[in-house]
Amino acid sequence: MVVEATLPVSYSLPLNNLLFPLNDLLGKTLKLKFMQQIHCVACKKPIKKSYQDGYCFPCTQTLAQSDICIIKPERCHFHLGTCREPDWGQHHCMAPHIVYLANASGIKVGITRKTNIPTRWIDQGAISAMPLYEVPNRRVSGLVEIALAQHVPDKTNWRKMLSGQTEEIDLISLSKNLLKEVASKFDEIYEKFGAQALKLIEKPVMVKLEYPVLEYPQKITSLSFDKKETIEGTLLGIKGQYLIFDIGVLNIRKHSGYVVAVHA
Ligand SMILES: [Zn+2]
Structure with a gap:
């Protein structure tokens, strides 16, 4: 995620070389679908599994x-x-x-x-x-x-x-x-x-620093595209490298290089 140190912090996702602003999606449904493709963040080669958050x-x-x-x-x-x-x-x-x-x-x-x-x-x-x-x-x-x-x-x-x-x-x-x-x-x-x-x-x-968070989770469930192809829920907040959904939290950095379709 790309961040800007505004109050609160502004987050965006780099998608096809464009920056997709995330703060506006707070309180709305966000669907992320993993397209079953991962590319090494350094050499861009397609890989089955990434190491150290995005590398082949x-x-x-x-x-x-x-x-x-x-x-x-x-x-x-x-x-x-x-x-x-x-x-x-x-x-x-x-x-x-x-x-x-x-x-x-x-x-x-x-x-x-x-x-x-x-x-x-x-x-x-x-x-x-x-x-x-x-x-x-x-x-x-x-x-x-x-x-x-x-x-x-x-x-x-x-x-x-x-x-x-x-x-x-x-x-x-x-x-x-x-x-x-x-x-x-x-x-x-x-x-x-x-x-x-x-x-x-x-x-x-x-x-x-302040983060765009409507509501913090009571119980923290970790979401991952390795376990679930589609992650869909209400976006309740963004903090650190995490998207906070009503159904759990997603570490965006961990999924660096994953090809994901965004439906907002
Ligand atoms: Zn590589």
Whole structure:
């Protein structure tokens, strides 16, 4: 899904190179029919089964964007000269990254490329977020995240995120305590990468995000085109990467590359 950080967030589905706006469909019936075709999101080849949310198996073995360091940024190995696609790595990983705090299902720490803010926060269904540090590359962001993850979780509970029961947290005041606790943990990073490697964001702003949701589900049922060819229901909301129907929730990202006919 393509997102825009309006209040509430605007969602659209890319269909045949056009953007199909979803917010207007709230409260209406939406029918999505899987056409039994999947195309790898990278090489576009037809596939029977997708891996890592949209790739064919060969692409997961050769592309930098499918490498283990995408899930574990601290394992970025660009500096060793072993990046699967150095040009891609140069652009995506050897670029400024932000270490942030977000509240999607409670507080969590995360990292993303600087240019991915606030899209990354919206993808996670965060109701608020704030940047903590700017670092020069992906690897350093991963190392900082690990140090912070000893004090705050680094995962989102998507069921809680979709329940709409996330309580508001004052991230700014919470971050002050957190920064005191972790201050001594970064000596190794400074030693290895220099004093400039970790820039604390001065006077950070806590961004608040609202999602187009009429009603949150009481019970969360996960829908999938792998189990059901046609998904039809009343669209009750959109949050994170999920469409919330009256009959269950559909993770759109998981179905990247699936060919789907939309009847609204
Ligand atoms: Zn492929």
